[in-house]
Amino acid sequence: MKPPVALVSLGCSKNLVDSEVMLGLLDEAGYPIVEDNEDAQVVIVNTCAFIEPAVNEAIEALLDISELKKKGKLQALICAGCLSQRYQDDLLAELPEVDVFLTPGAVDQVVEAVQLALSGQREVMKAPLEYIYDAQTPRWRSAPSWLAYVKIAEGCDNRCAYCTIPSLRGRYRSRPVDDICDEFSNLAGGGAQEIVLIAHDTTRYGEEMEPPSSLAALLENLPTRDYNGWIRIMYMYPTRITTNLINAVGQSICTVPYFDIPFQHASQGILQRMGRAGDGEVYLHELAQIRRMIPDAALRTTLIAGLPGETEEDFEVLLDFVRQARFDRLGVFPYWPEPGTPAAEMEDQVPPEAARQRQEELISVQEQISLEKNEQFVGQRLRVLVEREIEEGVWAGRSYRDAPEVDAEVILRAASEGIRTNIGEFVWATVTKAQVHDLTAVVQG
Ligand code: SF4
Numbered sequence: 001m002k003p004p005v006a007l008v009s010l011g012c013s014k015n016l017v018d019s020e021v022m023l024g025l026l027d028e029a030g031y032p033i034v035e036d037n038e039d040a041q042v043v044i045v046n047t048c049a050f051i052e053p054a055v056n057e058a059i060e061a062l063l064d065i066s067e068l069k070k071k072g073k074l075q076a077l078i079c080a081g082c083l084s085q086r087y088q089d090d091l092l093a094e095l096p097e098v099d100v101f102l103t104p105g106a107v108d109q110v111v112e113a114v115q116l117a118l119s120g121q122r123e124v125m126k127a128p129l130e131y132i133y134d135a136q137t138p139r140w141r142s143a144p145s146w147l148a149y150v151k152i153a154e155g156c157d158n159r160c161a162y163c164t165i166p167s168l169r170g171r172y173r174s175r176p177v178d179d180i181c182d183e184f185s186n187l188a189g190g191g192a193q194e195i196v197l198i199a200h201d202t203t204r205y206g207e208e209m210e211p212p213s214s215l216a217a218l219l220e221n222l223p224t225r226d227y228n229g230w231i232r233i234m235y236m237y238p239t240r241i242t243t244n245l246i247n248a249v250g251q252s253i254c255t256v257p258y259f260d261i262p263f264q265h266a267s268q269g270i271l272q273r274m275g276r277a278g279d280g281e282v283y284l285h286e287l288a289q290i291r292r293m294i295p296d297a298a299l300r301t302t303l304i305a306g307l308p309g310e311t312e313e314d315f316e317v318l319l320d321f322v323r324q325a326r327f328d329r330l331g332v333f334p335y336w337p338e339p340g341t342p343a344a345e346m347e348d349q350v351p352p353e354a355a356r357q358r359q360e361e362l363i364s365v366q367e368q369i370s371l372e373k374n375e376q377f378v379g380q381r382l383r384v385l386v387e388r389e390i391e392e393g394v395w396a397g398r399s400y401r402d403a404p405e406v407d408a409e410v411i412l413r414a415a416s417e418g419i420r421t422n423i424g425e426f427v428w429a430t431v432t433k434a435q436v437h438d439l440t441a442v443v444q445g
Contacts, residue, residue: 001032002029002030002031002032003031003032003040003041003042003075003118004031004032004033004034004039004040004041004042005023005026005031005032005033005034005040005041005042005043005044005114006033006034006035006036006037006039006040006042006043006044007019007022007023007033007043007044007045007046007142008037008043008044008045008046008061008065009046009142010045010046010047010048010054010057010058010061010081011046011047011048011050011054011081011082012048012050013149013196013198013234013404013405014149014151014154014198014199014200015046015047015048015081015082016142016143016149017133017139017149017150017151017198018046018080018081018104018107019044019046019142020139020140020141020142020143021107021108021133021137021138021139022044022046022080022107022110023139023140023142024137024138024139024140025108025110025111025137025138026110026111026114026140027138027140028138029111031111031114033140037065037068037074038068038073040073040074041073041074041075041076041118042074042075042076042077042078042114042117042118043065043068043074043076043077043078044078044079044080044102044110044113044114045058045061045062045065045077045078045079045080045081046080046081047061047062047079047080047081047082047083047084048081048082048083049081049082049083049085049086049087049164049168050082050163050164050165050168050338051164051336051338052336052338053336054082055083055086058079058081058083059083059095062077062079062095062097062098063097065077066097066098069097075117075118076099076100076114076117076118077097077098077099077117078098078099078100078101078102078110078113078114078117079091079095079098079100079101079102080101080102080103080104080107080110080113081102081104082104082168082169083101084101084102084103084104084124085103085104085105085129085167085168085169086164086167086168088101088103088124088126089124091124092122092124098122099116099117099120099121099122100113100114100116100117100121100122100123100124100125101123101124101125102125103124103125103126103127103129104129104131104168104169104170105126105127105128105129105130105131105170106125106126106127106131107131107133108131108133108137109125109127112125113125128170129155129169129170129171130170130173131154132151132153132154132173132175133151134175134179134183135179135180135182135183135186141190144387144424145190145191145192145424146191146192146193146194146385146387146423146424146425147192147193147194147196147404148187148192148194148195148196149195149196149198150180150183150184150187150195150196150197150198151175151198151199152174152175152180152197152198152199152202152205152215152218153172153173153174153175153199153200153201153202153204153205154169154170154172154173154199154200155169155170155171155172155173155200156169156172156200156201157171157172157201157204157208158200158201158204158237158275158276159275160264160274160275160276161273161274161275161341161342161343161346162274162304162307162335162336162337162338162341162342162343162344163338163341164338164340164341165200167340169200172200172201172204172207172208173208174199174204174205174206174207174208174209174213176209177206177213177217177218177221180218180222181221181222181223184222184223185223188223188224188226188227188229191424192229193229193230193385193424193425193426194229194230194231194232194385194404195229195230195231195232196231196232196233196234196403196404197215197218197231197232197233197234198234198235199235200235201235201236201237201240202215202233202234202235202236203215203236203237203240203241203245204237204240205218206218214242214244214245215233215245215248216242216244216245216247216248217248219231219233219245219248219249219252219255220248220252222252222254224252224253224254227254228254229254229426230254230255230256230385230400231252231254231255231256232255232256232258232400232403233249233255233258233259233260234260234403235260235262236259236260236261236262237261237262237277238261238262238263238276238277238278238282238283238286239277239278239282239286241259241261241286241290243289243293246289246290246293246294247293249294250293250294256298256400257294257296257297257298257400258297258298258300258400258401258403259290259297259298259299259300260300260301260403261283261286261299261300261301262301262302263283263301263302263303263321264276264302264303264304265303265304265307265310265314265318266279266280266283266317266318266320266321266322267279267280267310267313267314267315267317267318268280269309269314270307270309270310270314270318273307273308273309273343273346274304274307274343275342280317280318280320280321283321283325284321284324284325287299287325298328298329298400298401299325299327299328299329300327300328300329300330300331300403300406300407301325301327301329301330301331302330302331302332302333303318303322303330303331303332303333303362304332304333304334304335305318305332305333305334305335305355305356305358305359305362306334306335306350306352306354306355306356306358306359307335307343307350308335308337308343308346308347308348308349308350309346309347309348309350310335310350310358315358318362319361319362319365322362322365322366322369323365323369326369326373327366327369328370328373328401329370329401329402329403329406329407329408330362330363330366330370331406332359332362332363332366333359334352334355334356334358334359335350335355337349367436370436370437371434371435371436374434374435374436374437374438374439375434377431377434377439378431378432378433378434379430379431380430380431381428381429381430381431382399382400382410382428382429382430382431382439382441383399383400383426383427383428384397384398384399384410384412384426384427384428384429384441385397385398385399385424385425385426386412386421386422386423386424386425386426386427387409387423387424388423389423390411393413393414393417393419394411394412394413394414395411395412395421395423395443396409396410396411396412397409397410397412397421397427398410399439408437408438408439409437409438410429410431410438410439410440410441411438411439411440411441412427412429412441412442412443413432413440413441413442413443414442414443414445415442415443415444415445416445418445419443419444419445420445421443427443428443428444429441429442429443429444430442430444
């Protein structure tokens with residue numbers, strides 16, 4: 001009997017897919033997978049190291065779990081993911097509690113990593129950042145059974161001045177259309193009600209392939225004939241949203257009209273400093289086009305406040321952009337100077353306190369917009385994917401406007417006693433109340 005293995009997945013959904021691939025490979029090799037670290041003889045922590053708080057969270061998780069070694073049951077601790085890539089050989093001295101470090105390019109060597117760690121060796125297992133899984137790779141699903149992420153590409157060829165991702169994940173590489181279609185069929189056939197297409201930049205999909213393909217072509221090819229669930233696309237790069245893509249989303253019965261476009265800023269000067277294309281005017285034009293072609297489109301963005309050199313005028317441009325764009329969902333982060341990125345070396349760093357104040361101001365403007373947007377839904381019927389029971393007769397779910405993890409919820413109430421909903425299935429509900437983020441809706445049964 002092989003020793004049981006547990007895995008802790010930190011960071012984003014792209015990392016979660018890697019975690020599921022590692023667990024799938026270990027399961028195939030005969031290692032029992034357990035949920036609780038206390039029941040495991042080997043624990044893998046799949047880390048994020050995008051920004052300093054994520055690095056700290058990863059180190060804390062590793063140190064916490066290493067305490068289990070003292071109790072005697074845990075024999076080996078493995079650090080996988082971006083932390084291993086970012087700090088590589090330094091980690092052997094810095095984290096003696098960890099046995100083996102596995103970089104993202106070596107995800108498919110996880111079985112060897114476990115064997116190595118159990119044999120008492122310490123090593124950083126490296127490989128070029130070229131790996132990407134395929135539909136045949138075993139996956140041990142750890143997201144809820146109704147939700148699945150499909151990584152359509154890995155890496156990033158953009159060079160945003162504040163971001164470490166390209167150095168952690170390598171050049172952009174797309175999976176073949178047929179391979180993604182095969183995985184889609186497997187997941188849909190296995191009961192996934194929402195399939196989320198992810199990559200660091202989904203709109204670049206297929207550009208580097210020979211012959212080239214596109215996200216629009218991928219959507220048109222997905223085998224959706226018997227699929228009654230949702231397809232959702234995350235992480236679209238602002239200036240790569242083509243008319244073809246908007247058309248493909250609008251015409252696909254399964255693809256929710258949800259556009260997640262991390263604009264990051266709107267001032268031309270700041271966007272140039274960031275190394276990103278476009279400006280607020282171009283972006284507003286694009287949003288108007290999406291709304292013209294798909295009137296019920298839900299628009300989400302993320303922004304960064306306080307990039308070096310961001311003046312009061314730049315910030316006013318950003319505030320004005322948010323007022324005009326009227327996003328359905330918006331996330332905003334204060335700028336964080338990440339060592340090793342060009343932005344961290346820039347002059348005119350904005351004091352962290354000022355960046356946080358700007359973040360709060362943006363949030364406050366958006367909250368009013370969000371409430372007004374939500375109020376427009378009162379009286380409408382929405383299809384909701386039920387995800388959890390709050391109490392008898394009350395559940396929480398998500399509508400097409402809410403991506404998992406990052407957006408809001410629809411609180412569902414039974415119209416009368418005896419009405420039931422099933423977790424992981426869709427219901428239709430009539431919206432009765434709007435709050436800043438969530439909606440309340442009644443299920444008639
Ligand atoms: S698009 Fe920019 S911010 Fe996003 S992962 Fe690539 S480099 Fe980082």
